[in-house]
Amino acid sequence: MTDYGHDLEFGLFPSPDAAHPERAVELSHVAEVSGLDLVTVQDHPYQARHLDAWTLLSVIAARTSTLRVALNVANLPLRQPVVLARSVASLDLLTGGRAELGLGTGAFWDAIEAAGGRRLAPGEAVDALEEAIAIIRAVWSGEGSVRVDGVHHRAVGLHAGPRPAHPVGIWLGAYKPRMLRVTGRLADGWLPSMGYADPDVLGEMNARIDDAAVAAGRGPEAVRRLYNVSGSFGSGGGFLRGRPGEWAEQLAGLTLDQGMATYILGTDDPDDVRRFGEEVAPLVRDLVATERERRASKPEEPSAATESVVVRDETQPEAAPAVPAPSGPVVVPTPDDGVRLSRALPWDESTRPTYPTRPDPAAQQGYSAHQLAAPQHLVDVHDHLRSELAQVRDVVDQVVRGHLAVGAARSAVNAMTMRQNNWTLGAYCESYCRVVTGHHGLEDTGIFPYLRRTDADAAPVIDRLEEEHEVIHDVLDDVDRALVALVGDEPGALERLQAVVDLLTDTLLSHLSYEERELLHPLARHGFMR
Structure with a gap:
């Protein structure tokens, strides 16, 4: 079992549907009121039915006050690294530190090529990603000049900056062994999706990231584990197919056993957003906090479901001595002082x-x-x-x-x-x-x-x-x-x-x-x- 100890976060992954341009913004308002932490948007610049992801994120950030925003994930072949770095840094500065960056190698190469991008072989796409990360981090440093002379991306002699308002995380959408190793070496977070990485394979993939992080001189906990999820509330059964309490138990299990710590729900249903923020997220946090406390307190302590057992010496009289006051902490319920401001209460x-x-x-x-x-x-x-x-x-x-x-x-x-x-x-x-x-x-x-x-x-x-x-x-x-x-x-x-x-x-x-x-x-x- 692996729990990296990260604080839990919960987010929304709405559709950037150009036919309903306000819907994602309205859902973001629901997410903020419901207590979610971030909103992320998929990035397919070649898709005519989608709003431009970066424009949409900027509007969402401007119309909310607490939500962090991120591309999930940026389509690198169509987002030039220097421009992407400065876009992210600018939004981070304008929002007081609420921008993050999900990044991917690209997919749907026919569409990328049709939009003016260059088709890359899988190995070339990973090479390009590593070069882009180097450029983006150099731009964000705000110091000196950027000098990355890569095969696919280069920036030589460019003045660095602007520096973001906070240390922006780079989260990689990774599935194949080499990309998982890159995640362990270079990334701040791993961002897979259900359907491409279901719960039963997360352990193996996490292990590859951990090994690469250790080999690079980093601790596995340096990589936050995020997860794009989907499901339905109600009866049914299966992963994220049930009541909010069942969702919470399953997500808490992923945190405690697989180290996943940020859950991003793909939905366009405002009721599901509310349930996720108001019911599921608080319960997951409490279940995880309770289990972490139990693990930290050592297994010798009795479990919450086990009452204490008092062994009595049968040779002694039936009347037991007075129970001594507890030596450890006790819970003191707040007493009712009996003061009433009204003439009568609505109950007896x-x-x-x-x-x-x-x-x-x-x-x-x-x-x-x-x-x-x-x-x-x-x-x-x-x-x-x-x-x-x-x-x-x-x-x-x-x-x-x-x-x-x-x-x-x-x-x-x-x-x-x-x-x-x-x-x-x-x-x-x-x-x-x-x-x-x-x-x-x-x-x-x-x-x-x-x-x-x-x-x-x-x-x-x-x-x-x-x-x-x-x-x-x-x-x-x-x-x-x-x-x-x-x-x-x-x-x-x-x-x-x-x-x-x-x-x-x-x-x-x-x-x-x-x-x-x-x-x-x-x-x-x-x-x-x-």
Whole structure:
């Protein structure tokens, strides 16, 4: 098994369809809002049905603020290396460091030749690629003059520059043994595609890259492993043919076993883009982080699915001595201080089911640090939601004092994690399941059914949490309606807004505390999902 330890990244690979020129740009907006990291575009300059890839990437970069962009991959026979290097560096400077470069030797040689390119034999194409990399890196150095006198590409006496805003990665689309060796020696990333390199052959290809990297005095981790993927959400079976949780488990397995770290989804379906960014990507990150932590903590520790076993001396009386306080870390659920700003809550707190094991420190004796990481992560994410709640209250206060327009307030509230349509187990389970309330109904595909299957004692608590999620969504909708009423200058709108924000405060803080307390032991015992 090989895991190079790279941070995970997720991207989009839309079609550059000239018949629908705005679609790829619109999909990029969806990708950015959904939390994806990059957008890449295929480069076939001879294809009349395609937009020019570099022009499209430039527009995408200009209309987004966080996405990185890259050719996937640049058609080198029709992209002169000096011009390509300066195009990439210029876009990187204009976007504050958001350009990367996927590079290939070229394919479809009849079409390349028809567009004015020169047909090359396979070996010549690889030679040309190596020369191009040397020229591109020399241009990006920004120092002195470029002197690469190659057979296929040459730049002799050219002034270097401009220097990109950040160290731009060169990712090679490589499959054959020699190209894999070039990737190991020279590239910053390897960018294969499903269909040309399916999961069952990645290990062998990675090994060739690793061997070449070591022979060149580099570590295998110097080469990021990217992967163009495609699939379908729903039932089915097979690789990337199923629910988001199944996608996540399969991609996490590729990271942990094959070292793949950047997954770029080929799709023109905005719903698939959202699922990939909002559901699959967070879950893959958490599954990989958990397994990396487990591996780092040594296999002697009990697994997340194994409860601690206490061996009792049968010669002693039945009454056991008091359990000592844990010597290691414990998870402390955030207590409910009981303060209520509203006259009444929309639920009866006294009817909440409870989990049999209480969350006091002594009851955590026997859990490993790895087991406690799951409930601690729940607390950490809830702290983020509490922080967002404080922001909501501040935004509303600014509206009341006339310092912020209502439209800006609605935009700010809707951008917050707690306001998204996917209200999921205190947002923590957004990484593991999809619980869509309000307009979309309730769909539960991850941690809830897993905990129900593995821990019957947790089922009543989970049922209640789901009910409270829907109530909180309704309260959030009331906040939005109150802001609309305020801009419409309806009588009593200001008082209504303040009241509904107080109700949001009461329900959310009460719910988060309840959730942390009751799910501490189920999460510690059973983990996220299997």
